[in-house]
Amino acid sequence: MVGFKLISSVKLGIKSLLLHKLRSSLTMLGIIFGVCSVIAMLAIGEGASYEAQEAIKKLGSNNIIIRSLKPAEESRQSGNVGRTFLLDYGLKYSDGSRLASTIPGVARVLPMRIIRESVRFDQNEVPCQVIGTLPYYKEIVGVDILRGRFLTEMDELYQENVCVLTLGLASRLFPYQDPLKMSIKVGSSYYRVVGMVREKNTVEQRTQSGKLSGEPLDNNIYIPLSTSRSRFGEILTRMSAGSFQMEKIELHQITVQMKDTSAVEAADPQIRTLLKHFHTRNDYELIVPLELLRQARQTQRIFNIVLGSIAAISLLVGGIGIMNIMLATVTERTREIGVRRALGAKKRDITAQFLVETVVLSVGGGLVGVIIGVITPIAVTHLSGMKTIVTLSSVLLAFGISGAIGIIFGLYPANAAAQLDPIEALRHE
Amino acid sequence: MKMPEKQAPAPPKPANGSEAIIRIEGIDKTYVLSAENIVHALRGVHLSIDQGSYVAIMGPSGSGKSTMLNILGCLDRPTSGSYWLGGENVATMPDDELSEARGKKIGFIFQSYNLIAQLTVIENIQVPLFYQGVDLAASQGRCVELAKLVGLGDRMDHRPAQLSGGQQQRVAIARSLVNDPIMILADEPTGNLDSRTGTEVLEMIGQLNAHGKTIVLVTHDDKVAARAHRVIHMKDGLIDREVINRPVPHAPK
Ligand SMILES: Nc1ncnc2c1ncn2[C@@H]1O[C@H](COP(=O)(O)OP(=O)(O)OP(=O)(O)O)[C@@H](O)[C@H]1O
Ligand SMILES: [Mg+2]
Numbered sequence: 001m002v003g004f005k006l007i008s009s010v011k012l013g014i015k016s017l018l019l020h021k022l023r024s025s026l027t028m029l030g031i032i033f034g035v036c037s038v039i040a041m042l043a044i045g046e047g048a049s050y051e052a053q054e055a056i057k058k059l060g061s062n063n064i065i066i067r068s069l070k071p072a073e074e075s076r077q078s079g080n081v082g083r084t085f086l087l088d089y090g091l092k093y094s095d096g097s098r099l100a101s102t103i104p105g106v107a108r109v110l111p112m113r114i115i116r117e118s119v120r121f122d123q124n125e126v127p128c129q130v131i132g133t134l135p136y137y138k139e140i141v142g143v144d145i146l147r148g149r150f151l152t153e154m155d156e157l158y159q160e161n162v163c164v165l166t167l168g169l170a171s172r173l174f175p176y177q178d179p180l181k182m183s184i185k186v187g188s189s190y191y192r193v194v195g196m197v198r199e200k201n202t203v204e205q206r207t208q209s210g211k212l213s214g215e216p217l218d219n220n221i222y223i224p225l226s227t228s229r230s231r232f233g234e235i236l237t238r239m240s241a242g243s244f245q246m247e248k249i250e251l252h253q254i255t256v257q258m259k260d261t262s263a264v265e266a267a268d269p270q271i272r273t274l275l276k277h278f279h280t281r282n283d284y285e286l287i288v289p290l291e292l293l294r295q296a297r298q299t300q301r302i303f304n305i306v307l308g309s310i311a312a313i314s315l316l317v318g319g320i321g322i323m324n325i326m327l328a329t330v331t332e333r334t335r336e337i338g339v340r341r342a343l344g345a346k347k348r349d350i351t352a353q354f355l356v357e358t359v360v361l362s363v364g365g366g367l368v369g370v371i372i373g374v375i376t377p378i379a380v381t382h383l384s385g386m387k388t389i390v391t392l393s394s395v396l397l398a399f400g401i402s403g404a405i406g407i408i409f410g411l412y413p414a415n416a417a418a419q420l421d422p423i424e425a426l427r428h429e
Numbered sequence: 430m431k432m433p434e435k436q437a438p439a440p441p442k443p444a445n446g447s448e449a450i451i452r453i454e455g456i457d458k459t460y461v462l463s464a465e466n467i468v469h470a471l472r473g474v475h476l477s478i479d480q481g482s483y484v485a486i487m488g489p490s491g492s493g494k495s496t497m498l499n500i501l502g503c504l505d506r507p508t509s510g511s512y513w514l515g516g517e518n519v520a521t522m523p524d525d526e527l528s529e530a531r532g533k534k535i536g537f538i539f540q541s542y543n544l545i546a547q548l549t550v551i552e553n554i555q556v557p558l559f560y561q562g563v564d565l566a567a568s569q570g571r572c573v574e575l576a577k578l579v580g581l582g583d584r585m586d587h588r589p590a591q592l593s594g595g596q597q598q599r600v601a602i603a604r605s606l607v608n609d610p611i612m613i614l615a616d617e618p619t620g621n622l623d624s625r626t627g628t629e630v631l632e633m634i635g636q637l638n639a640h641g642k643t644i645v646l647v648t649h650d651d652k653v654a655a656r657a658h659r660v661i662h663m664k665d666g667l668i669d670r671e672v673i674n675r676p677v678p679h680a681p682k
Contacts, residue, residue: 008559019547339543342504344532344560344608346525422504426543 030318035369105263132228148195168218338425358410366402456510536605595626
């Protein structure tokens with residue numbers, strides 16, 4: 001019986017609303033925009049934060065990355081030889097061994113030399129990054145071996161002139177041949193290609209401080225660390241602004257892999273203290289992905305709160321709009337209320353009737369808002385390539401709020417309608 | 430609104446052997462507008478109405494006819510006095526029960542028809558049933574029958590705005606019958622109609638009475654009042670005099 005009455009009430013509510021189509025749709029607009037903006041904004045925010053968090057996760061949440069950094073101009077100690085400067089900075093081999101021996105909870109320490117060069121095969125010359133590193137780079141940074149093998153302990157021990165190429169570089173360098181077992185020339189030495197890999201997390205190499213994205217990077221050559229040291233030496237010469245610049249760098253990067261994430265938190269300040277002790281200048285930077293992740297989540301949380309408040313305000317405005325219209329409707333339909341009361345309607349029947357009408361308005365607006373709110377992020381993704389994620393919870397939240405608004409803002413007008421005196425209402429013109 | 434101070438005892442026996450379905454005793458209706466401006470719309474009215482009778486109420490403007498009809502229709506409670514409707518004292522009922530009483534026992538016909546604009550003819554007829562919680566689908570047949578009875582069988586899907594005044598009033602008549610009330614109250618039902626359609630509507634009301642419905646009708650028109658069994662003349666909130674046109678036939682019921 002209650003169900004039947006509710007269905008009839010909803011039908012009646014819709015009928016009454018359809019009597020003033022323009023007014024009803026204008027009233028719904030407030031809720032539509034509110035709900036739509038909640039869903040769309042949350043979807044865009046969620047998408048952006050998801051991408052950032054994914055990028056950070058790829059750095060490895062168990063890792064702490066230390067990079068050599070060219071010190072600021074004034075603090076450079078340069079041996080001035082004519083127009084040539086020698087710049088000695090960055091991480092040392094000793095830093096690596098100190099980290100491994102003094103910081104508790106360290107699983108492995110991975111040193112890396114990263115040198116920009118160009119690689120030649122036949123007529124092809126391709127710019128690349130020559131990464132001198134140890135065999136377990138494979139596990140710490142994560143590479144998929146597609147052909148052949150990765151670097152081995154033996155390669156390291158005998159300073160073998162072997163290299164492993166990333167797929168992109170291999171295809172650029174060898175458009176027609178099979179690169180395996182070929183010899184390529186980097187700098188003045190030849191290296192034999194022993195394998196081809198794809199980096200799982202390409203982002204890693206390009207992450208500059210404060211930036212999480214860069215040019216797509218798929219032009220790495222991996223060679224044994226010992227080979228890098230002996231072939232390239234520790235002094236690297238670079239042409240800059242018409243003068244040669246010589247830099248003495250032992251290691252470009254050290255990735256410290258901790259046993260677990262809790263060790264990361266403890267190690268972060270310890271590593272900073274240790275490095276500060278042995279480096280007089282600020283010639284390195286520390287990247288703690290876990291910390292970045294935490295910050296990203298915090299940012300996301302704040303973003304959600306701000307968004308939520310904006311959405312709440314817009315829905316509130318929508319609700320007030322509905323209430324305003326419903327009050328006008330009650331006045332306009334005073335006569336009808338009187339008639340219904342005369343024909344046997346109780347106060348609560350009148351309350352229910354107007355409440356249902358308000359809820360139909362707000363839930364109807366909510367539904368339309370959900371539809372537009374789900375389509376908008378798709379359109380945004382389509383047009384701008386921005387990642388968006390519509391979460392079920394945001395849809396339910398927005399929809400639920402719109403329903404709640406219908407009830408909250410409908411109660412007052414509905415009650416006002418029910419409290420009308422039947423006789424006065426009947427006499428109303 | 431002040432509640433009557435004394436709780437009336439059990440329903441009184443009908444005064445004479447006839448079946449009084451309505452009985453009001455010493456009803457006062459006072460409107461306190463301000464301390465020095467108190468309107469006595471009704472001043473101790475006594476009245477009983479027999480089952481199946483056709484009563485017309487007449488009197489000058491402001492004499493309390495509508496006030497009286499509102500109380501009879503359970504739309505309003507008297508300031509004091511008691512009102513027995515079908516064995517219950519309506520004068521002291523709470524609001525919800527008054528609504529219930531209106532929905533079950535009273536049929537209204539208003540001067541200005543008072544149909545609900547957004548509903549069709551048939552839906553308007555159904556409104557009282559809706560508030561009684563009657564299954565509308567099951568009672569559809571009865572409503573159609575009533576629409577046919579008032580000659581609107583071919584207009585059931587029309588809206589009030591698409592009907593003439595006379596047709597609207599006929600819908601109102603059908604609506605007043607749908608809950609099979611004890612009596613039908615009509616406040617100047619022909620006031621807005623021309624004499625020809627007015628006569629048609631009165632014919633219809635007369636027909637209802639002939640089939641046993643009790644009718645109470647307020648009018649300013651002697652010709653309208655002439656159709657009733659009994660004419661009550663009011664003046665200054667009191668019944669001034671009564672005229673019996675013809676006796677109430679024994680209801681065939
Ligand atoms: N809500 C109210 N507040 C104050 N006074 C009222 C109210 N309703 C009615 N009255 C007064 O009660 C008296 C009786 O009014 P009522 O409407 O019953 O007259 P009536 O006989 O129906 O008149 P008419 O023939 O003009 O319809 C009038 O003096 C009127 O001013
Ligand atoms: Mg009147």
